Amino acid sequence: MLATASTTAKDAALAAAADLLVQHTPAILEANATDVDRAEASGTAATVVDRLRLTAARVEAMADGLRQVAALPDPVGEVVGGWTRPNGLLIEKVRVPLGVVAIIYENRPNVTSDAFGLCLKSGNAAFLRGSGAALASNLAVAAALREGLEKAGLPADALVLVDDVRHQAAVEFMRLREYIDCLIPRGGPSLIKAILENATVPYVIDGDGNCHVYVDESADLDQALDILVNAKTQRPSVCNAAESLVVHSSVAAQFLPRAAAALSGVDLVGDERSQQVVPSIAAATDDDYGKEFLDLRMSVAVVDSLDQAIAHVNRYGTGHTEAICTTDLAAAGRFTREVDAAAVVVNASTRFTDGEQFGFGAEIGISTQKLHARGPMGLRELTTVKYVIHGDGQVRA
Amino acid sequence: MLATASTTAKDAALAAAADLLVQHTPAILEANATDVDRAEASGTAATVVDRLRLTAARVEAMADGLRQVAALPDPVGEVVGGWTRPNGLLIEKVRVPLGVVAIIYENRPNVTSDAFGLCLKSGNAAFLRGSGAALASNLAVAAALREGLEKAGLPADALVLVDDVRHQAAVEFMRLREYIDCLIPRGGPSLIKAILENATVPYVIDGDGNCHVYVDESADLDQALDILVNAKTQRPSVCNAAESLVVHSSVAAQFLPRAAAALSGVDLVGDERSQQVVPSIAAATDDDYGKEFLDLRMSVAVVDSLDQAIAHVNRYGTGHTEAICTTDLAAAGRFTREVDAAAVVVNASTRFTDGEQFGFGAEIGISTQKLHARGPMGLRELTTVKYVIHGDGQVRA
Numbered sequence: 135m136l137a138t139a140s141t142t143a144k145d146a147a148l149a150a151a152a153d154l155l156v157q158h159t160p161a162i163l164e165a166n167a168t169d170v171d172r173a174e175a176s177g178t179a180a181t182v183v184d185r186l187r188l189t190a191a192r193v194e195a196m197a198d199g200l201r202q203v204a205a206l207p208d209p210v211g212e213v214v215g216g217w218t219r220p221n222g223l224l225i226e227k228v229r230v231p232l233g234v235v236a237i238i239y240e241n242r243p244n245v246t247s248d249a250f251g252l253c254l255k256s257g258n259a260a261f262l263r264g265s266g267a268a269l270a271s272n273l274a275v276a277a278a279l280r281e282g283l284e285k286a287g288l289p290a291d292a293l294v295l296v297d298d299v300r301h302q303a304a305v306e307f308m309r310l311r312e313y314i315d316c317l318i319p320r321g322g323p324s325l326i327k328a329i330l331e332n333a334t335v336p337y338v339i340d341g342d343g344n345c346h347v348y349v350d351e352s353a354d355l356d357q358a359l360d361i362l363v364n365a366k367t368q369r370p371s372v373c374n375a376a377e378s379l380v381v382h383s384s385v386a387a388q389f390l391p392r393a394a395a396a397l398s399g400v401d402l403v404g405d406e407r408s409q410q411v412v413p414s415i416a417a418a419t420d421d422d423y424g425k426e427f428l429d430l431r432m433s434v435a436v437v438d439s440l441d442q443a444i445a446h447v448n449r450y451g452t453g454h455t456e457a458i459c460t461t462d463l464a465a466a467g468r469f470t471r472e473v474d475a476a477a478v479v480v481n482a483s484t485r486f487t488d489g490e491q492f493g494f495g496a497e498i499g500i501s502t503q504k505l506h507a508r509g510p511m512g513l514r515e516l517t518t519v520k521y522v523i524h525g526d527g528q529v530r531a
Numbered sequence: 532m533l534a535t536a537s538t539t540a541k542d543a544a545l546a547a548a549a550d551l552l553v554q555h556t557p558a559i560l561e562a563n564a565t566d567v568d569r570a571e572a573s574g575t576a577a578t579v580v581d582r583l584r585l586t587a588a589r590v591e592a593m594a595d596g597l598r599q600v601a602a603l604p605d606p607v608g609e610v611v612g613g614w615t616r617p618n619g620l621l622i623e624k625v626r627v628p629l630g631v632v633a634i635i636y637e638n639r640p641n642v643t644s645d646a647f648g649l650c651l652k653s654g655n656a657a658f659l660r661g662s663g664a665a666l667a668s669n670l671a672v673a674a675a676l677r678e679g680l681e682k683a684g685l686p687a688d689a690l691v692l693v694d695d696v697r698h699q700a701a702v703e704f705m706r707l708r709e710y711i712d713c714l715i716p717r718g719g720p721s722l723i724k725a726i727l728e729n730a731t732v733p734y735v736i737d738g739d740g741n742c743h744v745y746v747d748e749s750a751d752l753d754q755a756l757d758i759l760v761n762a763k764t765q766r767p768s769v770c771n772a773a774e775s776l777v778v779h780s781s782v783a784a785q786f787l788p789r790a791a792a793a794l795s796g797v798d799l800v801g802d803e804r805s806q807q808v809v810p811s812i813a814a815a816t817d818d819d820y821g822k823e824f825l826d827l828r829m830s831v832a833v834v835d836s837l838d839q840a841i842a843h844v845n846r847y848g849t850g851h852t853e854a855i856c857t858t859d860l861a862a863a864g865r866f867t868r869e870v871d872a873a874a875v876v877v878n879a880s881t882r883f884t885d886g887e888q889f890g891f892g893a894e895i896g897i898s899t900q901k902l903h904a905r906g907p908m909g910l911r912e913l914t915t916v917k918y919v920i921h922g923d924g925q926v927r928a
Binding site for chain 1: 532534535614616620622629630712727728731733735754757761762765766863868873874875876877879880883884888890900901902903906915917919920921924925
């Protein structure tokens with residue numbers, strides 16, 4: 135029974151699976167070549183083909199990922215809390231696996247291995263559905279992983295890869311209430327939309343990040359500039375990259391020209407007041423403020439107060455990560471209390487909202503929903519709890 | 532802003548609402564009389580009319596409920612954890628309100644007040660939809676509660692009662708993703724079914740309890756008898772009452788006759804082996820084992836091992852509360868680890884799975900789902916978390 139498998143057995147399976155991935159490299163690359171050839175033949179965009187393509191180094195990285203997960207603490211069995219009631223009942227709240235965790239994902243075959251590792255370590259069976267474009271690669275990767283499970287004496291079916299890749303099958307997959315305890319989608323807006331419309335299984339959404347950097351009137355402008363540039367440009371394609379700059383009007387004239395210069399190469403779109411200071415800023419539409427660009431593009435807004443900044447962030451944000459640059463203790467306090475997001479950051483880059491950066495060791499995604507998990511999801515977020523109650527004959531009066 | 536309202540302000544509103552409920556008793560009873568008269572005129576069952584009926588004492592009990600919630604600790608602002616990363620970032624995980632909590636419920640007007648109290652204390656706006664049969668009563672109760680909010684300087688709209696009680700409006704209510712952060716249904720199987728089929732908002736299900744008492748071969752049979760009788764008969768109509776007795780074959784001949792005698796007045800339905808020991812037990816169908824009777828009826832099964840007992844419980848249970856009576860440490864350990872339920876109980880009645888009995892002070896329901904909350908839901912389960920990150924200019928390399 136996977137849920138009660140020992141940490142030793144799970145870690146042995148992760149180590150065996152890692153070794154087998156490396157051993158199976160030729161078969162995996164051969165399978166991957168058929169996926170890549172088919173994708174190229176059908177005119178798939180080069181960036182998509184790149185996500186699909188495996189190399190010996192990428193397979194080695196997948197194996198290393200499994201070894202890293204093996205080295206993390208096992209969340210299962212953690213006693214989250216406990217107390218004794220006046221009648222002598224001892225109530226303990228213990229972390230247990232969810233059961234079956236389903237992941238729907240797109241083209242990257244490494245997700246097959248990464249998701250499996252996190253699910254196994256947290257005692258969950260992994261029920262995976264990748265894209266049709268990566269089916270041969272995913273099957274080859276899964277074969278190695280399943281062999282690793284068996285080698286460690288665990289059931290191979292702790293990993294099940296769905297090989298029916300029709301669109302209709304994905305919809306059916308989202309409705310398997312009898313089999314799936316939690317569904318986590320790893321993909322873009324169209325996948326998320328399909329889940330919101332069709333899923334009847336419980337899910338945790340890894341959602342958009344329309345993240346803001348607000349530069350307060352009291353900000354250390356040099357520091358704010360570093361934070362802004364890092365948040366926007368260090369890796370623009372990810373969900374914790376900043377998409378919007380909000381500046382207090384009392385520092386706009388000083389800060390915006392420096393920001394525009396430091397963000398050369400980034401298309402800035404802004405409101406009239408930002409355009410008055412920096413004429414090269416194009417006019418923003420309301421739509422621009424609500425958009426996760428995932429690109430070298432950024433919206434700019436000038437506000438007259440902390441209240442306006444908070445209102446702007448709460449109106450356009452997606453509840454992911456919002457940062458304030460300030461030296462004012464009261465402003466930091468109000469921003470962190472009043473902005474509604476998974477992470478609120480004072481004087482640091484938005485890019486830190488990440489399982490690795492939080493010290494979780496690995497992550498399955500970043501939740502922008504409020505139920506179950508919010509923010510980076512590591513091994514603990516792949517568990518639930520159970521109350522274990524010990525008595526000596528207590529009955530209710 | 533309700534989410535950041537002080538505990539003092541929320542407690543003042545609860546106290547004012549309690550006083551106003553009592554002051555408004557004549558108006559509330561008058562409104563209630565119209566609901567009760569209409570229900571009686573349309574031939575509603577007497578038990579349902581009883582749930583609908585208010586008295587001065589019941590209104591006083593609602594007011595007391597609000598005062599008790601005011602006396603509980605405020606979950607908002609609790610720092611659940613915190614740590615400093617090697618780069619100096621301080622990461623804190625802080626409890627915050629969910630936002631808008633929606634409750635759909637049936638005939639009891641006291642839910643209007645109880646749900647409001649728990650939502651307000653946890654910083655959430657309450658968006659309530661009761662049944663059409665109780666509309667006049669609910670509106671009168673809500674008027675008093677909203678007056679209490681205003682008296683304490685909080686927005687009256689922290690409580691919104693939906694007055695469109697058409698069936699179609701309930702379905703629309705379950706799909707208000709833009710407005711509802713969490714939906715908690717308080718009602719029977721048909722309401723739960725409607726939620727599972729129609730809801731697109733996040734929800735927490737307060738589900739069925741097909742709870743078992745397993746009497747192990749090593750059980751103290753006197754103690755087991757007390758536990759069984761309490762679990763089954765102390766209040767048969769509630770979800771944590773036992774519905775099924777599972778007995779190890781080595782003690783069946785000793786225990787079952789005593790159980791049948793002690794449970795006189797309870798209809799027992801069982802398998803052949805239980806019938807051989809106690810001929811008055813009627814034959815059970817598979818359906819009986821899967822049923823939450825909520826009545827003086829109980830299924831009985833004889834098993835040959837702990838393994839069989841665990842398999843039976845996991846097959847027929849609804850993940851609510853499962854109890855074992857045993858003196859064997861290893862059996863207790865295996866049962867608590869291998870049975871998949873919100874609460875597993877060793878040597879005590881199933882009736883303890885309850886917010887009050889757990890020491891939570893009050894509960895909004897008992898979750899049988901695995902995401903977000905499992906088991907009794909108190910004030911903490913009406914919150915989510917936010918990561919608050921403090922830096923001094925950190926950027927990602």
